[in-house]
Amino acid sequence: MISCMGKVLRVDLTTGTTTVEKIPDEVYEAVLSGKGLGAWYLYKNIPAGADPLGPDNILGFCSGALTGTGAMMTGRWTVVCKSPLTGGWGDANCGGYLSPAIKQCGYDAIFFSGISDKPVYLYCDNKKAELRDASEYWGVDAVDAENMLREAHSGGKIPRIAVIGRAGENLSLISGICNEGGRIAARSGVGAVMGSKKLKAIVLAGSKPIKCADHAKVKALSKELGRKIHKISVPKGLGGSLAIGGIGMGKSPVTLPLDGSLTPMLFKEWGTPSNTPMAVMSGDGPLKNWGVGTPEGGGLKMALAYNPEKINKIEEVKYHCYSCPLGCGGRLDLSDIASTEFYDTHKPEYETLQAFGPLAMNSDLNSVLHINELLNRAGMDSISAGNTVCWAIECYENGILTKEQTDGLELTWGNYEAEIALVNKMINRDGFGNDLADGVKRASEKYGGKEFAMHVGGQEPGMHDTRNDPQLAIHMAAEPAPGKHTIGMSIQYGAMSLCDICSWAPPATMHSKGEDLEPTDTMAYISKANACYSMLFDGIGGCYYAEMMGVHMYKTVDFINAAAGWDYDGDHYMEIGARIQTIRQMFNVKHGYAPADVKLPKRMLGKPPLSSGPLKNVTLKTEEQIALHWKAFGWDEKTGEPLPETVESLGIGKLMEV
Amino acid sequence: MAVKKYPHFHYDNCVSCGICVQACPVGAIDLTRRGKSGKYKNNFPEIVNDRCIGCSMCATSCPMDCINMTADYEG
Amino acid sequence: MKVKIIPPAGSDRSALDARSWAELPEGSTVADALKIIKCSPAKARLLLVSVNGERTPLSRKLHDGDVVGFFSLVSGG
Structure with missing residues (x-):
C-alpha cells in the first residue's frame, strides 16, 4: 500500500535487539494499518496464555494508513496489547504528534516484546533504532520526562515522544501512555504493559518521506475541509446555553438523527468540555457514581459549574493534533488559580471533567483542573480513576469503607480535597491508594461494595450513560474491548449518514431510549456499521471527530482511494472494518476472554431505575440485542465467538498464514 | 548558482494543523x-532557528497553500 | 435532483425517503428545501442552516447531491 511504509520494527527488550520486519501487501489490503495491522500482528505473535505483564505480551505503537499523506485529521496512533485490566484484547487511541513520527522513522508500527532488565527508551531516526539507558528518566513524571528527552535530543528534527509516568512504572492497571504533555493513550492498562517491560519512552526523530498515490487529490480534499472549518465561528460567550440544549435533548423520549457537519463548531470553540453542561442536563452524563438523575445530581447549578466559558477564559492557546484544522485541545494558564501549584496544563477533556466533577458531586472546576494535571503527569486514565474514586466515595458514604481503611480520608460527595488526596495516593500506590490503583473491579473484590463498582468486563465505562442510549449499551458490553464509549453510540451514528456510503448500513432511526425498544436486526446492523466504521478509522489513523462530521463532510472513501491509489467503494472499506473487528474478537477467544461473561452493571441497565431526571424509569434489556449484534458480525449469538464460516469469508485464515 | 529559497508563511488561511x-x-x-x-x-508556524535548508518540504506539504518559497529570508 | 435534508426536531419528514433524501426540481433553493420539511425560515436561521457544512443564505441554489443540515448538539468524549 503506497501510503504505508511496508515494514514494522520489532524490538526484543529481553535481548536488546531490534529487527525490521517486512509486512506483505496483502495485510494492508485486508486490514490497513493502525488497529488493523496491530490486531493481525498481535493475534499471530502473542502466544495463548501470555501474562499481560510478562515478556510474551507485545506492546504495539501503530500509526495509520493515511497518516502523513496530507489527509486532514489522520494524526491518531493506536496502542495495542493484551490488556492486563481485562485479560483480553486491549487498545488505546491518542492524538498529539506521535503518529506521523512513527512512519517517518520508516515503520507503520513498532512492536515491543520481552522485558528489559533495566529502564530503557527506544530512540529512532533515519539511520538507527536503538535502545538507550533510561535510568535518569525513570521515576520522573510524564510531562517532565518528555521535556527532558526532547531537550536531550534537540538540534535537529523535532523528536516526538511517547512516555509513561509514575502510574505506568508502578504497573497501575489503569495507566496509559502520554504524548505532548497532555495527550494520552489511556485505556486497557497499556501504561502498565509498557512499565512491565521497563520501557520508559520512545523518542522518534525520523524524516523519511511518506508516499501518497494522488497527492493533488488528497490535498484538494484536505483544503476543502480546512476551508470550511476555518470559516466556522461561534459567537462568544454562549457556553452556558449548552446546558439549555442539554435540557432539550433530555426531554426527548427518542434519539434523533442530527446533522454532523456542524459538530466542528462545538469542538473549535470549546473542545470536548462543551459536552459537560449538556451531559449533566440531558442524561448523557452519569452523576453521583451513576446513581442519581439530574435533579439530585445538582441540576442546572452543577451544569453551569462546568460552563466551558470558564475554561475558555484561562485558555492561552488552542492545541491541534497533527493534521487537524479543528484544534479541540488547548493549553490553560492556571497561574491565577490559588488552589493549584501547576501553571499550565492541557485543557481537560469532557471525560475527565465529568468523572471528577459531576460523577463525584464535585462542583469545583479548579479542583478538576488540578486533578487533570496530576493524571497527565502520572499517566493515569481519568475515566478509570474517576470511576474508582467515586466507588470509594459511595462506599465510604454507605459505611462499607471506614476512615481507618481510607487512611483517614473523608471520602464524601463533593469533598474535592479528599478526591485530590486519594488520586495522589493512587498515583504513588500509597496505602489505600495502592488498592485502587488497579481499578474498581479489583478494589471492590478486596473491600466489597461491588454493587457500586462500575466496570464492564473489568474496564471502567466512559462518561456516557447507557440508560440514555441503548445502542451505546450494546457497544460497551459486546465489543471486543468492553467499557469503551468511542466505538459507537446513537448520537454519533445519527450524525454520520453511513447509509450513504454503505449498502447494508441502515438509515439512522428515531427510536425509543427505553425498555420498549424491541430487539431488531436493524438495530444490530446499525451497531455493526458504527463499529466497522470506527475500526476503519483506527486503520487509517483517523480521528473520532472526523467520523462525527459525517461522510458528506469528511469524505473517508475518497481520501483512502486517493492516498492509496485504490478505487473501492464504501462497502469494501466497511468490510475491512468488519475484518479488523473479527480479528480482535478472535484474539479474545484465543486468550480465554469469554465475551458472554461480560455484563453491564445493574445500575447501567437501570436496575433499579432512576427516580428523577431524563432517565427516570428507564431500564434496558440488552441480552437479545447483543446476540443480534454478534449475529450481524457472523459470530455465535450465544458466545460471541467468530464463526468459522465468517473467519473464512473474511479471508482471515489465509491472512494469518501470510 | 541557484538562489536559496526560504519559506514565507501567510497566515490568512492557516489552520495550525502542524503538517x-x-x-x-x-x-x-x-x-x-x-x-x-x-x-x-492559535499558534502559527514560523522559522524558529537557522537550520532551514530550503528543501521546500513545508511548502509542498501544506494543504492550505499557505507557504511559498521566496529568496527573501525573513529572519 | 436529489438533495439530502437532515431536519431539526419537529420537522415534517414525509417528503424525505428513508435515508433522508428528497427529490427537488432543478434550480431549487435552500428556501424551497425548508418548505418541504415545513421548517420556518426564522427557525432555520436560528439553527444555522448549512449546505455541505457551510452556512448559507436561504436564496442559495442547490445542486444534486447537496446536503442541507442544521446545527445540533452532539457529544464529545
Whole structure:
C-alpha cells in the first residue's frame, strides 16, 4: 500500500535487539494499518496464555494508513496489547504528534516484546533504532520526562515522544501512555504493559518521506475541509446555553438523527468540555457514581459549574493534533488559580471533567483542573480513576469503607480535597491508594461494595450513560474491548449518514431510549456499521471527530482511494472494518476472554431505575440485542465467538498464514 | 548558482494543523507564532532557528497553500 | 435532483425517503428545501442552516447531491 511504509520494527527488550520486519501487501489490503495491522500482528505473535505483564505480551505503537499523506485529521496512533485490566484484547487511541513520527522513522508500527532488565527508551531516526539507558528518566513524571528527552535530543528534527509516568512504572492497571504533555493513550492498562517491560519512552526523530498515490487529490480534499472549518465561528460567550440544549435533548423520549457537519463548531470553540453542561442536563452524563438523575445530581447549578466559558477564559492557546484544522485541545494558564501549584496544563477533556466533577458531586472546576494535571503527569486514565474514586466515595458514604481503611480520608460527595488526596495516593500506590490503583473491579473484590463498582468486563465505562442510549449499551458490553464509549453510540451514528456510503448500513432511526425498544436486526446492523466504521478509522489513523462530521463532510472513501491509489467503494472499506473487528474478537477467544461473561452493571441497565431526571424509569434489556449484534458480525449469538464460516469469508485464515 | 529559497508563511488561511512542522526534516519550523485567527487564539508556524535548508518540504506539504518559497529570508 | 435534508426536531419528514433524501426540481433553493420539511425560515436561521457544512443564505441554489443540515448538539468524549 503506497501510503504505508511496508515494514514494522520489532524490538526484543529481553535481548536488546531490534529487527525490521517486512509486512506483505496483502495485510494492508485486508486490514490497513493502525488497529488493523496491530490486531493481525498481535493475534499471530502473542502466544495463548501470555501474562499481560510478562515478556510474551507485545506492546504495539501503530500509526495509520493515511497518516502523513496530507489527509486532514489522520494524526491518531493506536496502542495495542493484551490488556492486563481485562485479560483480553486491549487498545488505546491518542492524538498529539506521535503518529506521523512513527512512519517517518520508516515503520507503520513498532512492536515491543520481552522485558528489559533495566529502564530503557527506544530512540529512532533515519539511520538507527536503538535502545538507550533510561535510568535518569525513570521515576520522573510524564510531562517532565518528555521535556527532558526532547531537550536531550534537540538540534535537529523535532523528536516526538511517547512516555509513561509514575502510574505506568508502578504497573497501575489503569495507566496509559502520554504524548505532548497532555495527550494520552489511556485505556486497557497499556501504561502498565509498557512499565512491565521497563520501557520508559520512545523518542522518534525520523524524516523519511511518506508516499501518497494522488497527492493533488488528497490535498484538494484536505483544503476543502480546512476551508470550511476555518470559516466556522461561534459567537462568544454562549457556553452556558449548552446546558439549555442539554435540557432539550433530555426531554426527548427518542434519539434523533442530527446533522454532523456542524459538530466542528462545538469542538473549535470549546473542545470536548462543551459536552459537560449538556451531559449533566440531558442524561448523557452519569452523576453521583451513576446513581442519581439530574435533579439530585445538582441540576442546572452543577451544569453551569462546568460552563466551558470558564475554561475558555484561562485558555492561552488552542492545541491541534497533527493534521487537524479543528484544534479541540488547548493549553490553560492556571497561574491565577490559588488552589493549584501547576501553571499550565492541557485543557481537560469532557471525560475527565465529568468523572471528577459531576460523577463525584464535585462542583469545583479548579479542583478538576488540578486533578487533570496530576493524571497527565502520572499517566493515569481519568475515566478509570474517576470511576474508582467515586466507588470509594459511595462506599465510604454507605459505611462499607471506614476512615481507618481510607487512611483517614473523608471520602464524601463533593469533598474535592479528599478526591485530590486519594488520586495522589493512587498515583504513588500509597496505602489505600495502592488498592485502587488497579481499578474498581479489583478494589471492590478486596473491600466489597461491588454493587457500586462500575466496570464492564473489568474496564471502567466512559462518561456516557447507557440508560440514555441503548445502542451505546450494546457497544460497551459486546465489543471486543468492553467499557469503551468511542466505538459507537446513537448520537454519533445519527450524525454520520453511513447509509450513504454503505449498502447494508441502515438509515439512522428515531427510536425509543427505553425498555420498549424491541430487539431488531436493524438495530444490530446499525451497531455493526458504527463499529466497522470506527475500526476503519483506527486503520487509517483517523480521528473520532472526523467520523462525527459525517461522510458528506469528511469524505473517508475518497481520501483512502486517493492516498492509496485504490478505487473501492464504501462497502469494501466497511468490510475491512468488519475484518479488523473479527480479528480482535478472535484474539479474545484465543486468550480465554469469554465475551458472554461480560455484563453491564445493574445500575447501567437501570436496575433499579432512576427516580428523577431524563432517565427516570428507564431500564434496558440488552441480552437479545447483543446476540443480534454478534449475529450481524457472523459470530455465535450465544458466545460471541467468530464463526468459522465468517473467519473464512473474511479471508482471515489465509491472512494469518501470510 | 541557484538562489536559496526560504519559506514565507501567510497566515490568512492557516489552520495550525502542524503538517509543515512535522514535514521539516531539520526541525526549523515550530508552531510558536502567537496570533489570532479571526477570534481564535492559535499558534502559527514560523522559522524558529537557522537550520532551514530550503528543501521546500513545508511548502509542498501544506494543504492550505499557505507557504511559498521566496529568496527573501525573513529572519 | 436529489438533495439530502437532515431536519431539526419537529420537522415534517414525509417528503424525505428513508435515508433522508428528497427529490427537488432543478434550480431549487435552500428556501424551497425548508418548505418541504415545513421548517420556518426564522427557525432555520436560528439553527444555522448549512449546505455541505457551510452556512448559507436561504436564496442559495442547490445542486444534486447537496446536503442541507442544521446545527445540533452532539457529544464529545
